[in-house]
Amino acid sequence: MNFTLKVWRQKNRNSEGRFESYTATNITPDMSFLEMLDAVNHDLVEKNQEPIAFDHDCREGICGSCGMFIKGRAHGPQKGGAACQLHMRSFVDGDLITVEPFRAQAFPVIKDLIIDRTAFDRIMQAGGFVSVNTGGVPDANAIPIPKTIADEAFSAAACIGCGACVAACKNASASLFVAAKVSQLALLPQGQQERKERVEAMLAQMDKEGFGSCSNTYACEAECPKEISVSNIARMNREYLKAALG
Amino acid sequence: MTLDAKIPDGPLEKKWDTHRFNLKLVNPSNKRKYHIIVVGTGLAGASAAASLAELGYRVTSLCYHESPRRAHSIAAQGGINAPKNYPNDDDSIWRLFYDTVKGGDFRAREANVYRLAQVSGSIIDQCVAQGVPFAREYGGLLDNRSFGGAQVSRTFYARGQTGQQLLLGAYSALSRQIHKGQVKFYDRRDMMDLVVIDGQARGVIVRNMINGELETYIGDAVILATGGYGNVFYLSTNAKQSNATAIWRAHKKGAFFANPCFTQIHPTCIPLASEHQSKLTLMSESLRNDGRIWVPKQKGDKRSPKDIPMEERDYYLERLYPSFGNLVPRDVASRRAKEVCDQGRGVGSTGLAVYLDFADAIARNGKQWVEEKYGNLFDMYQRITGENAYQTPMRIYPAVHYTMGGLWVDYNLMSTIPGMFVLGEANFSDHGANRLGASALMQGLADGYFVIPYTIGDYLATNKFKPVKEDHEAFTESKKAISEKTEQLMSAQGKRTVDDLHKELGKILWEHVGMARNEAGLKKAISMITALRKQFWSDVRIPGKANDLNPELEKAHRVADFMELGEMIARDALHREESCGCHLREEYQTDENEAKRNDKKFAYVAAWEFGGTGKAPKLHKEALKFENVHLTQRSYK
Incomplete structure (x- = not known):
């Protein structure tokens, strides 16, 4: 298979970027999207040109490093997967594929397709935890949790922090990301003590980082590689309201 | 130098408790005077950094990812072992200890493994308290499943994403300490060297991966929790960036490397x-x-x-x-x-x-x-x-999946360099010649939550630390050496990409130092790697600049180290004239093609001292004493 790529190239945080065209040749359908980029980069290095910089690591859809928009969609044309899990069999031979970084004011571009998502870390630092120190905790089975609740908490906790929800949202809202953590800990008995403070602190930090508001388009859920449900946002809003009402 | 593992005296069941009592403490108000550097934010690094900060130490945490949560512990799927005996299938600390020693084909320290089994239950308690959503039964209690090498169900899990949930738990504890200012965290920093001053590990030099600048971090102790070296084979289940540079460069500064040939093929x-x-x-x-x-x-x-x-x-x-x-x-x-x-x-x-x-x-x-x-x-x-x-x-x-080998550490998890501790997959400690499933998460978190917080205190309490500054010649010399190495890589301007050369190294290792090894193949591998290493330095091509975000340069530094480490793996495999666990020498097999150990000659940890690039490393032996288990031919029939 052969493809034409239009890839966003940007030297650094302060410079202006632009699209450049490349051709990807001799690509096989079983190659992953990142392996296709590896092949393009291999050719670029052989021509002594700088390869396309992109974040990647586990290449199995769990580390959350992938941060690119492919053919106009976060993580490309697939449901429930990160860019590293996208295979070239999802494209048609000869396709023109546009590749650009996730766009959001809170995610500045560092270079080419690499973005700075440390805003997510700062939101977590503001309240995405249960305040327990190491040691001195009760036996694990001393805290029974109904299976349905544990499963629901797990589904929210499966978030990989990639930022596709922000990139897909026209408001660049981080609501789904924040809601996933708020929801996980609001569902579980361990999270009850700091329930009020947590949702307030995390949402305050979210606003501070420059993410937009949620206007219920559900684009986040549609593009989430872990298919995290927007019902978590509803839960977060209820938590926030409850906290505000004291 | 004789290796002293510092294994406490007394009966196996009492060793850890006795040892803990004998360790010196740092009083609460003095803890803030000590500064600890933790490199790596996987299960071992994040749990250690958080736990030490909770105790009051000042902690600097460094990782090459954009966020601590991206460390490769995140990808572990199956589960984590603990002998809670919740399923009532007669599990016990002793049974987990025995399964692990046997599973490792009797090439691990009894005392370390027993301690691991002892603290593993507390890990589950800790993680549940953090809000880790483990799988549960309908009655609300925790579910267990079984894993290889055991006949009981002792594996706790969170669907197929146990590593993710445990890491996010440790990450949340770390995040809390970052927010409090007790941990200073720096992302996208690649460790380039360990700095030793007056015989003590006192800092690290890292490369800021965004602008290429070399930065100095100074501490009273350094913890490496930088993972395994499976990527030396190029193709492995490790993340693409997983590498051996931190441990290899510490090895070159004097840390012995133990059992490098024990690499697990999953x-x-x-x-x-x-x-x-x-x-x-x-x-x-x-x-x-x-x-x-x-x-x-x-x-x-x-x-x-x-x-x-x-x-x-x-x-x-x-x-x-x-x-x-x-x-x-x-x-x-x-x-x-x-x-x-x-x-x-x-x-x-x-x-x-x-x-x-x-x-x-x-x-x-x-x-x-x-x-x-x-x-x-x-x-x-x-x-x-x-x-x-x-x-x-x-x-x-x-x-290729996991490396049991790693930097040699004593019972306190300290390497042969005073003040440098090694945790998780980066050390060699607990799995012998083969790791059982669901034991890596257990070991990483045991080291970070429940071992290092105690043992590092003893080191800090019993040593004196001269104040050092960034302009100390040990730091400037180290920076100069790294810059020269970078310059050499950038200026080679050869014909081959880093990945091409890495793939070639991987093929040599997979073919001759993979699932089955023999003398002729290993000797051949050593000479092929030596030739390839030479070619690497003359024929590598790295575009772009050194003082910029440059993934090709990052890879080149790592592959340069793999080219040296690969040779040592082959040398270790060659010297170990027996089969044990994952190390199968075709010459040493039973009639039924099982690994045939030679306990008389090889019941030891092979700890290698760096002898110079391309020169033979020096072998040191730590004899393994089995006082509690009977050495047998492993049988799973």
């Missing part, structure tokens, strides 16, 4: 499809609970699996090991898979695969039951191979 991975493949993907070992492994009885049988009748199939693990069946330890399962493929009975287009079949489980319990337990793994398989494993058996083949 039996259940998705087979290699073609040459351009950049990594291999693991399918959790938990699949072996319900999937049955088989190949056709006939060589070269190209029929579709559904057309091969039952009597023409060979469920070889069940045939060879009736009591453990498909749940034999990883090394055994991998070796047998290679054996049937070598006999020409492998399946798939390459013939390098065996079937893992769920037809019986689906017939017995229904598709929904299988889906609930393993759904995400089946999805992952389909995504990669395009095949539906509910309808046709999965194809699997062994792949």
Whole structure:
């Protein structure tokens, strides 16, 4: 298979970027999207040109490093997967594929397709935890949790922090990301003590980082590689309201 | 130098408690005077940094990722062991200890393994308190499943994403300390060197990966929790960036490297499809609970699996090991898979695969039951191979997964460099010659939550630390050496990409230092690696600039170290004239093709001292004493 790529190239945080065209040749359908980029980069290095910089690591859809928009969609044309899990069999031979970084004011571009998502870390630092120190905790089975609740908490906790929800949202809202953590800990008995403070602190930090508001388009859920449900946002809003009402 | 493992005296069950009592304490108000550097934010690094900060130490945490949460612990699927005996199947600390020592083919320290088994229960308690959503029964209590090498169910899990949930737990504890200002965290920093002053580890030099600047971090102790070195093989289940540079450069500064040839090849991975493949993907070992492994009885049988009748199939693990069946330890399962493929009975287009079949489980319990337990793994398989494993058996083949070898540490997890501690996969400590499933998460968190917080206090309390500044010549010299190395890499301007050279190294290692090794092959590998290393330095091509974000340069530094480490792995494998665990020397096998140990000559830890690039390292031996278990030929029959 052969493809034409239009890839966003940007030297650094302060410079202006632009699209450049490349051709990807001799690509096989079983190659992953990142392996296709590896092949393009291999050719670029052989021509002594700088390869396309992109974040990647586990290449199995769990580390959350992938941060690119492919053919106009976060993580490309697939449901429930990160860019590293996208295979070239999802494209048609000869396709023109546009590749650009996730766009959001809170995610500045560092270079080419690499973005700075440390805003997510700062939101977590503001309240995405249960305040327990190491040691001195009760036996694990001393805290029974109904299976349905544990499963629901797990589904929210499966978030990989990639930022596709922000990139897909026209408001660049981080609501789904924040809601996933708020929801996980609001569902579980361990999270009850700091329930009020947590949702307030995390949402305050979210606003501070420059993410937009949620206007219920559900684009986040549609593009989430872990298919995290927007019902978590509803839960977060209820938590926030409850906290505000004291 | 004689190696002193500092294993406490007394009965096995009492060693850790006695030792803890004997360790010196740092009083609470003095803890803030000490500064500890933690490199790496996986399970071991994040749990250590958080726990030490909670105690009051000042902590600097560094990682090469953009966020601590991206460390490769995140990808562990199956679970974490603890002998809670919740299922009432007669588990105990002793049984976990025994299974682990035996599973490691009697090449691990008894005292370390016992301690690991002792603290493992507390890990589960800790993680639950953090809000880790482990799988539960309908009654609300925790669920367990079984893993290879054990006949009890002691594995706690969170669907197929246990590593993710545990890491996010440790990450949340770390985040809390960052918010409090007790931990200073720096992202996208690649450790380039360890700095030793007056015989003490006092800091690290890191490369700021965004602008290429070399930065100095000073502390009173340094903890390396930088993971394993499986990527030396190029193709492995590790993340693409996983590397050995931190431990290798510390090795060059005096830290001994133990048992480098103990590299685990995991039996259940998705087979290699073609040459351009950049990594291999693991399918959790938990699949072996319900999937049955088989190949056709006939060589070269190209029929579709559904057309091969039952009597023409060979469920070889069940045939060879009736009591453990498909749940034999990883090394055994991998070796047998290679054996049937070598006999020409492998399946798939390459013939390098065996079937893992769920037809019986689906017939017995229904598709929904299988889906609930393993759904995400089946999805992952389909995504990669395009095949539906509910309808046709999965194809699997062994792949490099984990390294039991690593920097040598004593019972306190301190390396041969005073003040440098090594945790998690980066050290060699607990798994001997083969790690059992669901034990890596256990060890990483044991080291970080429950061992280092105590043992590091003793080191700090019993040593004096001169104030040092960034302009100390040890730092400036180290920076100069790194800059020269970078310059040498950048100026080679050869013809080959870093990846090409890395792939070639990987092929040499896989062929000669992989699942089966022999003297001639190992000698050949050493000379091939020596030649390739030379070529690397003259023929590598790195575009771009050194003082910029430059992924090719990052890789080049790492591969330069792999080129040296690869040779040491082969040397270690050559010197160990026995088979044990994952280290199979073809010359040393029983009549039934099982690993044949030589306890008289090789019941020791091989700790290698760096002798200079291209020069033979010096071997030091730490004798392993078995006072509580009887050394036997492992049997899973």
